[in-house]
Amino acid sequence: MLSYQHIYHAANFADVQKHALLAQVLKSLAVKPAPLCAFDTHAGRGLYALEDTEAQKNREFDNGITALWPQRAEAPPALRPYLDAVSAFNPDGTLSFYPGSAMLCRQMLRATDRLIATERHPGEFGHLQQAMAKGAAGAKPRIQTLLGDGLKTLVDNLPAAERRALAVIDPSYEMKTDYTDVPKAILRALKKMPQLCVFLWYPMLGAGGHRLMLTELVKSGVRDALVSEIRLDAPPQEHFRMTGSGILIINPPWPEAVMNDVTQAVTSRLPAKAFGDVFWLDNCRINPDTGLIVI
Ligand SMILES: C[S@@+](CC[C@H](N)C(=O)[O-])C[C@H]1O[C@@H](n2cnc3c(N)ncnc32)[C@H](O)[C@@H]1O
Numbered sequence: 001m002l003s004y005q006h007i008y009h010a011a012n013f014a015d016v017q018k019h020a021l022l023a024q025v026l027k028s029l030a031v032k033p034a035p036l037c038a039f040d041t042h043a044g045r046g047l048y049a050l051e052d053t054e055a056q057k058n059r060e061f062d063n064g065i066t067a068l069w070p071q072r073a074e075a076p077p078a079l080r081p082y083l084d085a086v087s088a089f090n091p092d093g094t095l096s097f098y099p100g101s102a103m104l105c106r107q108m109l110r111a112t113d114r115l116i117a118t119e120r121h122p123g124e125f126g127h128l129q130q131a132m133a134k135g136a137a138g139a140k141p142r143i144q145t146l147l148g149d150g151l152k153t154l155v156d157n158l159p160a161a162e163r164r165a166l167a168v169i170d171p172s173y174e175m176k177t178d179y180t181d182v183p184k185a186i187l188r189a190l191k192k193m194p195q196l197c198v199f200l201w202y203p204m205l206g207a208g209g210h211r212l213m214l215t216e217l218v219k220s221g222v223r224d225a226l227v228s229e230i231r232l233d234a235p236p237q238e239h240f241r242m243t244g245s246g247i248l249i250i251n252p253p254w255p256e257a258v259m260n261d262v263t264q265a266v267t268s269r270l271p272a273k274a275f276g277d278v279f280w281l282d283n284c285r286i287n288p289d290t291g292l293i294v295i
Pocket of ligand 1: 042043044046099102118119148149150171172
């Protein structure tokens, strides 16, 4: 039984990295007039109330959005789309609500676009449905919310009729099988739609499950795969003792410079000492002794 609830971690440093990059991806994909289909395979609840008891428990947002919020008026272009989206949910300037991946898609996609948001936890799904029905004002894409397995939804619905698609894959990695299921699903999805833009989040943990996942993708010959990693100097005790956070984008809609600018803009604003790194998975070699990629 799944017990993970993202509200406990909402708006932490990993969310800031993830959502600042996602906002740049959505902004860029919306430049071409042709419609787009976005899949959010692990949608969570869409909108997070930071004053809720769960969010307040560890206040992970203090090493996250709280640090960026007061500087939002002077934020660099790298953070602008993200902070504008967060501001839309907090019009009086008090930071109370935080939009997750599904809400960012809802906010930034156009009326001609489509969003398919899947969530497996029934309680989280209830929240998601409510959030998607309300959201912030403005044009919105056609939205389908589904209770179930997001990886299956993705693979089953490709290729998208729009011929342009984005897959946001943000698992909780509660089950070890996530580390094998995710690369399998990505490879199946790319086979059905090679131009798919894949946006994958992963935690960096001592056990190194993320490295197995990246290795699998390298061995399978995935190309055009850009990575952003933010490592904490002193990892906290909570959230599975996450030492860092990574985003992999396959078929990125912009050059490496955008990934660099966002990664550095986030890293340099966090109160906790952190290091940001950007690299192409294409350039990673496999260590013949360990069988794992060398990063
Ligand atoms: C890290 S959270 C998602 C956060 C969300 N993407 C955001 O940015 O706000 C992961 C979510 O995936 C859900 N989940 C876990 N396995 C799933 C699966 N196979 N399909 C769909 N949702 C799943 C969990 O219940 C949890 O709500």
